[in-house]
Amino acid sequence: MRVKSIVCVKRVPDTEARVRIAADGKSVDAAGAKFILNPYDEFAVEAALKHREAAGAGDVTVVSVGESSSAETLRTALAMGADAAVLLKTDGKPEGLAVARILAEELKGREYDLALFGMKAIDDDLQAVGPMVAELLGIPAATAVTEFSAEGGRITAHREIEGGHEVVELRTPCVLTLTKGAYEPRYASLKGIMAAKKKPLEEKAATAGDAGVEVRAFSYPAERQAGRIVGEGADAVPALLRVLREEAKVI
Amino acid sequence: MPGIFAFAETRDGEIRKVAHEVVTAARTLADALGTEVHAVLLGGPGTAGAAAELGRYGADKVFVGESDAFAHYSAEGFTTVITGFIQEHGCEAALFPASALGRDLAPRVAARLGVGYASDCTGVEVQDGQIVATRPEYAGKLIAQVAATGTPAVFSLRPNVFLPAENAKAGEVQTLDVSVNQADFGAIVREIKAGAAEKMDVGEAPIVISGGRGLQSPDNFKLLEELADAFGGKAAVGASRAVVDAGWRPHSEQVGQTGKTVAPTLYIAVGISGAIQHLAGMRTSRYIVAINKDPEAPIFKTADYGIVGDLFEILPRMTEEVRKMMA
Ligand SMILES: Cc1cc2nc3c(=O)[nH]c(=O)nc-3n(C[C@H](O)[C@H](O)[C@H](O)COP(=O)(O)OP(=O)(O)OC[C@H]3O[C@@H](n4cnc5c(N)ncnc54)[C@H](O)[C@@H]3O)c2cc1C
Ligand SMILES: Nc1ncnc2c1ncn2[C@@H]1O[C@H](COP(=O)(O)O)[C@@H](O)[C@H]1O
Numbered sequence: 001m002r003v004k005s006i007v008c009v010k011r012v013p014d015t016e017a018r019v020r021i022a023a024d025g026k027s028v029d030a031a032g033a034k035f036i037l038n039p040y041d042e043f044a045v046e047a048a049l050k051h052r053e054a055a056g057a058g059d060v061t062v063v064s065v066g067e068s069s070s071a072e073t074l075r076t077a078l079a080m081g082a083d084a085a086v087l088l089k090t091d092g093k094p095e096g097l098a099v100a101r102i103l104a105e106e107l108k109g110r111e112y113d114l115a116l117f118g119m120k121a122i123d124d125d126l127q128a129v130g131p132m133v134a135e136l137l138g139i140p141a142a143t144a145v146t147e148f149s150a151e152g153g154r155i156t157a158h159r160e161i162e163g164g165h166e167v168v169e170l171r172t173p174c175v176l177t178l179t180k181g182a183y184e185p186r187y188a189s190l191k192g193i194m195a196a197k198k199k200p201l202e203e204k205a206a207t208a209g210d211a212g213v214e215v216r217a218f219s220y221p222a223e224r225q226a227g228r229i230v231g232e233g234a235d236a237v238p239a240l241l242r243v244l245r246e247e248a249k250v251i
Numbered sequence: 252m253p254g255i256f257a258f259a260e261t262r263d264g265e266i267r268k269v270a271h272e273v274v275t276a277a278r279t280l281a282d283a284l285g286t287e288v289h290a291v292l293l294g295g296p297g298t299a300g301a302a303a304e305l306g307r308y309g310a311d312k313v314f315v316g317e318s319d320a321f322a323h324y325s326a327e328g329f330t331t332v333i334t335g336f337i338q339e340h341g342c343e344a345a346l347f348p349a350s351a352l353g354r355d356l357a358p359r360v361a362a363r364l365g366v367g368y369a370s371d372c373t374g375v376e377v378q379d380g381q382i383v384a385t386r387p388e389y390a391g392k393l394i395a396q397v398a399a400t401g402t403p404a405v406f407s408l409r410p411n412v413f414l415p416a417e418n419a420k421a422g423e424v425q426t427l428d429v430s431v432n433q434a435d436f437g438a439i440v441r442e443i444k445a446g447a448a449e450k451m452d453v454g455e456a457p458i459v460i461s462g463g464r465g466l467q468s469p470d471n472f473k474l475l476e477e478l479a480d481a482f483g484g485k486a487a488v489g490a491s492r493a494v495v496d497a498g499w500r501p502h503s504e505q506v507g508q509t510g511k512t513v514a515p516t517l518y519i520a521v522g523i524s525g526a527i528q529h530l531a532g533m534r535t536s537r538y539i540v541a542i543n544k545d546p547e548a549p550i551f552k553t554a555d556y557g558i559v560g561d562l563f564e565i566l567p568r569m570t571e572e573v574r575k576m577m578a
Contacts, residue, residue, distance in 0.1 A: 015508055125386075162454055250537065
């Protein structure tokens, strides 16, 4: 089957980046951080590319909502092998429902079999935009997918659940959110990077509405009390079990 | 005043522990606001039998919706029934577990109601009459206090954080009319494939024992499995990404930013250095123990207790001592 995918990708601070609380106490200052294509979205891009290649027909369009800097993230996905990109340009960085509404609006006007997402964005850690878009479009979805097949207009997806996995059959078009599994992301080749520069990247203005939740305050996590080394080697085991039983009372 | 909605997750007709947690958290909010907890339970025929026990954890009313179409989870079907319920009865807040099911369902419910959503919360409370949730962001590097701008506030709760507390209320069981047709669903669960059947999932176990590259080979993970067994079915084995990428352990066991987020009562990191992406997945554990031969390993900065030394000597001894203790 032809596999025509739209992959929604987000620009996020690198996993190692330091994030600071901005002066207002309720926003984030990631100035100076390196930004990357959200790692879970790499799985989604890879899945789209694999299925396009296996089908021998179809295409992969990557879409991002964000500031103009997100164009760089889209280029990364193009360099991996996506065919075209769309930047829905906003002032600021909307999240959650606000992003889902912009993406749903864009997807309404498009033809596709699969709308692929990362399972979560590693900045807001929300795990919501994919299923929200599915709901706004009234199409089926499966989240936390590790692998899927596409045959005869049907998708069979394996999703991770506690203690095993669920096999879900979906009609197209549908939303899948990807987690680590069968789609280890490829690196962009030099050729891919060069080719990406010539691929279409369309920019459109978008306006973000209310996300329905507001951050009242950010804080840093309480420092865990400095750890205590109870001893060295196997002889320390009884002492460890004693503190776990008597002090921590967890065993 | 409208009540607090608590989604009580079941699997195969059995109430899951996260359901007790969600009802417990809902009770706290309801007490602060002077209102009721309305638990909703959906499943195949026979689910109703499990309903009454939710009263123990503080449900004033338990609404049970049974349908052949609900023998397995259906995102579309559950969303329809739940949003219908909420629109009819109203609620101040709708709480879900941040389980595989809850993380799939809650955002759909929020989107259909046109309200916001905060996931994987580690706290919910009433501040100045408003419901406020606490949730880690940026892999736990920041903690956010979030409030809904509309009603209801839709939150999912991190498993293992809200310890079930008994607080008996009437738990009056009512039947919910479920008129859904499976033929309308665009997604259908065909089967559930269990992993190693009797093993606990890392996301839910009260004790998690994770191994890293320090284990040196996949075979050596049996040392961790033996220790987990010694805890008598309360422990699960987890893994760092390094060993998952090496193919030693399945991804379902990976803890961290690109794996699972876990919050057990006790997390034991064995031969794991404590990279920031690993910490992202386990730093909200209640107690953390590190076993590492390198006293400078960063994991010791996050751990509550540590033993410096060779895991190949420490683990067998620990298994032996735990067996004695549990005997
Ligand atoms: C985008 C991104 C996402 C990531 N996501 C994750 C994630 O989800 N989860 C995750 O875990 N990592 C993740 N990582 C990888 C992370 O950065 C580390 O590389 C990884 O956690 C290291 O695994 P480790 O601790 O097992 O191995 P190492 O860092 O190699 O540590 C091995 C430890 O074992 C100790 N050791 C060795 N021999 C013994 C012995 N005989 N006895 C006792 N101790 C011994 C050593 O002292 C050392 O501290 C991610 C990285 C990136 C870039
Ligand atoms: N600003 C955005 N632009 C495009 N896609 C996004 C954006 N934010 C989130 N997504 C998609 O939604 C997924 C889940 O994000 P979240 O719900 O924020 O954890 C991400 O992995 C992306 O696939």
